[in-house]
Amino acid sequence: MAHLDDDNTKVWELAEKIGFCMLTTQSGLDLRARPMSAYSERDENAFYFLTDVASHKDEEIARHPNVCLAFADSKGQKYVSISGTADIQNDRENIRDLWATPAKAWWDSPEDPSIRILKVTPSSAEYWDSPGTIISYVKMAAAAVSSARPDMGDNAKVEM
Template sequence: MSTNEDDNGKVWDLAEKIGFCMLTTQAGMDLKARPMSAYAERIDNAFYFLTDVASHKDDEISRHPNVCLAFADSKGQKYVSISGTAEVQNDREKIRDLWATPAKAWWDDADDPSIRILKVTPSSAEYWDSPGTMLSYIKMAAAAVTSAKPDMGDNAKVQM
């Protein structure tokens, strides 16, 4: 397996493990981010989200489909930023496939006609996978004493 394939797999692994991300869209001249529960599907090369037809993000995406997904596990010092193209779909079968307990906070059931799928097809990503907070602090302290750069773990830019 090539390094790019390893890095690509690492992006998917981290995003799947973290699960929640900040979805950033463009609203006029401003950027807006909001937390979303992501459903990562490598086989489709896509991230899926359940959204409401009346939400502002759907309008923003129709005008500016380029988005950013920012995943963060601050305790584990693991981060992923994914750039991609978003589209809103009314795929009722996919909605039923993705329906899970967290969605019940927003809708009564998967057949609610206001539910839509937000599909993000990734184009590139970058990840940071550090060994953890305590070890990172120790490495930074050692680097400060020795004037060396600390090895803070893996970091790679990936074409998806």
């Protein structure tokens, strides 16, 4: 059980450190991804996003609540993919609590009536945590010469 707890903690730590993700929703038969600033609440097992009531993602989530959050730190070679269920909320107090600098690019204040909260409750995740780009290239080159598989760091699938 300790290893599962460690993997779960690793997912949250990587997502929190990276901060921005690509939110993927289903639009008809197509999948659509867009960058979003994530607010992690590990104690609530939830990720929160501020969104606009007029955005298409609200309609997409109403029809297809299953989403994917893809966090990527390509320089550090750290990645997290989180699957979960999303819903849209109009909790004005929580909107004020989540208000931060990224939101100021879209709205003048947390009192804007068009702001909504997108809450994602994760069900599963997978992470990849390698030692970094340069070390990874060195390990791949060494493995190519020796015909051995390189140790590219940690990878785990996690139930959340």
